Amino acid sequence: MKIAGAKRWLLAGLAASALLHLFTGYTNRYYLGVSIDVAINIVLAVSLNLINGHTGQFSLGHCGFMAIGGYVSAMLTIAAHKAGIPQALTPLVFAASLLAGGVFAALAGIGVGIPSFRLRGDYLAIVTLGFGEIIRVFFQTFEPAGAASGLKGIPNYTNFLWAWGTAAITIYVVAALVNSTYGRGFLAVHDDEIAAGAMGVNTTRYKVTAFAIGSFFAGVAGGLYAHHKVFLSPTGFDFMRSIEIVVMVILGGMGRTAGVAVAAILLTLLPELLRGFSDYRMILYSLLIIILMLSRPQGLFNFVGGKRVKA
Amino acid sequence: MPAILELERVTIRFGGLTAVSEVDLALPDNALFGLIGPNGAGKTTAFNLITGVYQPTEGRITFQGSPTAGLKPHQLAAHGIARTFQNIRLFASLTVFDNVRVAMALHHPHGIAQALWRGSEFQRGERDVAQRIHELLEIFNLDEVRDVQACSLPYGDQRRLEIVRALATQPRLLLLDEPAAGMNPTEKSQLADLIRSIRTRFNLAVLLVEHDMQLVMNLCERIAVLDYGVKIAEGSPGEIRRNPKVIEAYLGEEHSPDNPPPSHRP
Amino acid sequence: MTEFLQQLLNGLSLGAIYALIALGYTMVYGVLRFINFAHSDVFMLGAFAGYYLAPIVARVFPSGSVAGAVVVLLSAMAICAVIGVTIEYLAYRPLRRRPRLTVLITAIGVSLLIEFTSQHRLVFGPSPRTFPQLLDARTLDIGGVAIGTTQIVVFVLTAVLLAGLTFVVQSTKVGTAMRAVSFNEQAAALMGVNINRIISFTFALGSALAGAGGVLFAMSYTKIEPLMGVQTGLKAFVAAVLGGIGNLPGAALGGIVLGVVETFAGGVQGLSNYRDGIAFAVLILILLFRPAGLLGRAQVEKV
Numbered sequence: 001m002k003i004a005g006a007k008r009w010l011l012a013g014l015a016a017s018a019l020l021h022l023f024t025g026y027t028n029r030y031y032l033g034v035s036i037d038v039a040i041n042i043v044l045a046v047s048l049n050l051i052n053g054h055t056g057q058f059s060l061g062h063c064g065f066m067a068i069g070g071y072v073s074a075m076l077t078i079a080a081h082k083a084g085i086p087q088a089l090t091p092l093v094f095a096a097s098l099l100a101g102g103v104f105a106a107l108a109g110i111g112v113g114i115p116s117f118r119l120r121g122d123y124l125a126i127v128t129l130g131f132g133e134i135i136r137v138f139f140q141t142f143e144p145a146g147a148a149s150g151l152k153g154i155p156n157y158t159n160f161l162w163a164w165g166t167a168a169i170t171i172y173v174v175a176a177l178v179n180s181t182y183g184r185g186f187l188a189v190h191d192d193e194i195a196a197g198a199m200g201v202n203t204t205r206y207k208v209t210a211f212a213i214g215s216f217f218a219g220v221a222g223g224l225y226a227h228h229k230v231f232l233s234p235t236g237f238d239f240m241r242s243i244e245i246v247v248m249v250i251l252g253g254m255g256r257t258a259g260v261a262v263a264a265i266l267l268t269l270l271p272e273l274l275r276g277f278s279d280y281r282m283i284l285y286s287l288l289i290i291i292l293m294l295s296r297p298q299g300l301f302n303f304v305g306g307k308r309v310k311a
Numbered sequence: 312m313p314a315i316l317e318l319e320r321v322t323i324r325f326g327g328l329t330a331v332s333e334v335d336l337a338l339p340d341n342a343l344f345g346l347i348g349p350n351g352a353g354k355t356t357a358f359n360l361i362t363g364v365y366q367p368t369e370g371r372i373t374f375q376g377s378p379t380a381g382l383k384p385h386q387l388a389a390h391g392i393a394r395t396f397q398n399i400r401l402f403a404s405l406t407v408f409d410n411v412r413v414a415m416a417l418h419h420p421h422g423i424a425q426a427l428w429r430g431s432e433f434q435r436g437e438r439d440v441a442q443r444i445h446e447l448l449e450i451f452n453l454d455e456v457r458d459v460q461a462c463s464l465p466y467g468d469q470r471r472l473e474i475v476r477a478l479a480t481q482p483r484l485l486l487l488d489e490p491a492a493g494m495n496p497t498e499k500s501q502l503a504d505l506i507r508s509i510r511t512r513f514n515l516a517v518l519l520v521e522h523d524m525q526l527v528m529n530l531c532e533r534i535a536v537l538d539y540g541v542k543i544a545e546g547s548p549g550e551i552r553r554n555p556k557v558i559e560a561y562l563g564e565e566h567s568p569d570n571p572p573p574s575h576r577p
Numbered sequence: 578m579t580e581f582l583q584q585l586l587n588g589l590s591l592g593a594i595y596a597l598i599a600l601g602y603t604m605v606y607g608v609l610r611f612i613n614f615a616h617s618d619v620f621m622l623g624a625f626a627g628y629y630l631a632p633i634v635a636r637v638f639p640s641g642s643v644a645g646a647v648v649v650l651l652s653a654m655a656i657c658a659v660i661g662v663t664i665e666y667l668a669y670r671p672l673r674r675r676p677r678l679t680v681l682i683t684a685i686g687v688s689l690l691i692e693f694t695s696q697h698r699l700v701f702g703p704s705p706r707t708f709p710q711l712l713d714a715r716t717l718d719i720g721g722v723a724i725g726t727t728q729i730v731v732f733v734l735t736a737v738l739l740a741g742l743t744f745v746v747q748s749t750k751v752g753t754a755m756r757a758v759s760f761n762e763q764a765a766a767l768m769g770v771n772i773n774r775i776i777s778f779t780f781a782l783g784s785a786l787a788g789a790g791g792v793l794f795a796m797s798y799t800k801i802e803p804l805m806g807v808q809t810g811l812k813a814f815v816a817a818v819l820g821g822i823g824n825l826p827g828a829a830l831g832g833i834v835l836g837v838v839e840t841f842a843g844g845v846q847g848l849s850n851y852r853d854g855i856a857f858a859v860l861i862l863i864l865l866f867r868p869a870g871l872l873g874r875a876q877v878e879k880v
Contacts, residue, residue, distance in 0.1 A: 034862075121788050134858060191401075191403055194364065196385075197383065198396075199476060199480055204386045250682050279697065282689070289683075293682050300841070
């Protein structure tokens, strides 16, 4: 069978991740760590872009889904570790735990997506924000996961290949989905829900689907994050984390998958590059966001004049 | 000819306001039917009732013999009711091609799995969709601008694109909400020809809300008149022209149906 | 029963502060239709303004006097008003005709900038400070219910500020103009309303109230730090949405409801750990049944 154009890109992405992975033994651990951070943020931003950018459902709770995925997957691998799973099986265990984290997050996403057919705009934003906060408070008090003191002893499974492989898959899934006759329905919901309904688009189902798929990948990203940092703390999933992801999506040009991925890379590297000015780096970071919005409000990589971005 | 759409004593109230009151209407299959009335008479509300945007407070609507109560707009679209909007509602950020493509999904479903796997069946389906969009756009002389963003099209093209998009859902009944609004006389007469040819070519019924009396009188075989939500007359264009109630309804605004006030031509 | 009244009282005084902040969110939303994220930081700056002003004022007025407290409060309000107007002028005004999301992200940027700048050691520094005692702390005992002087001040001041705000918005020329801008900006502009001036005024008013909220919060809870606005501001925003965003009485009501619910939930065994989550759970529940908030009117989109 002929491999379709899009699928070729996915295979290329996976192959590149595998190839580069072979050289990670020679790189500085700091750079390796940062590169994994970048990949995780790509997964988060691209998946949020499906909800916020493509489907136009403004969500401020993305890291709530990330938290669910992170905790679920970490608790599973810790349990497997304790049960004494043989070394050879760890990739399987890890993959299964990531999937489980993703599925739990997706279920939560469906739960959040369902009220979204009644709520619009800012009200939906605030409900998703509230959901994220509730998740955080839940884990803060959830004793089996260490409550406020955090979940320790997570095995360090996430490596370059896992992180970038997932990033490649996420980009592929979102791009392939949207670039199909079915997927244009997401964009139609974004542009005009009433017209979309009149054209036979089941707007509620599209919104819930966007939430389900978007939060699935956020959950997987959470799993990668947990096994990268080997420690989870509820405070790491506060509302600022969600905002960071939203900023990536908006800077990337809302609904432009490639732009959003590049924005995720830049915004992850930026604070690292500013590390030399440690005292001032977060001040500079926030200043840059303001300056970017004032000078390129349509997103960094949107050259059509911002027509895709709608209030 | 059997009725494709029937309204029986359809009423809708918003709070204290009765926007449409006990309206009966039977639309013959394949008809060119006009719905007229002064501003605020409830014409667009009637459209919204037929397309499921609103549910009637009382009365029932039947489409092709089955009641539409409780059905959502997207379900009614699947049953074969398509519409355009008074204030154009295209998918502004999508291209002309993609605007039609969204409507195509209704009869070319492929779902998520196929979109991800992108197998040969999927590709054949997508080629098929592209071909059909191409044919539709050709008919309406929009194929040249297929890759232009809908919001940057000229006004007349936007109106026509809305019709193309509605046709892509393969409707049995096409509702046009003031399709001639903002058009000059030449464009209007072209539009009348277009609507006639659509009816024959796509074998469907057209229900038309329009303020331009000349267009309605020339185009429609039958006309119903709403005033303050009540149907005050129905008949052939000649009958409507002579109907004293209709003249009075329009004279209330100091204009006859043949000479609508300027405000009716936005 | 006394226990119940005591909790109610504590809830009301927390709710009053939420209400003061929520009003600023709701007013800005009313005229500009976006969430001013930096508002919570103006609240924090109000508290710090009070912190630095108190010793200066104490040189003129005897410490612990009501006059001194009022001077501190009014000056903090004035400072916050200036800060609010400046933020709008520098960061939001250039984006007036841009999509709301752009302004929203800018607002988040401004919020982060204020928070990180304040945390810097050359500014306020990250560690919490103790707010000076502006009033002599005394506790009245009314039938077993303890009321602190600070609580009384919170109630009285909130009532006065709300009455003042209602007067300004309902009965003055500038208030009428505000409502006109909120209802239809273009029509208001055509009627000769100076939109820019009204927006500045709205920011001044909202920020002054947040400043008052900051000082009152600091007086009630005594610890202040640069990130104190994050959670409180978020809750106040929830209160604004709860009441129906853009609706002034709604914001006040939402604040009070939230304060009371949160305090009572905090007092229940087993629920107290979830205190911070409860505000949001209440919000989600209410929005599911009243999608436009308690006092908001559902907007039907015209087809």
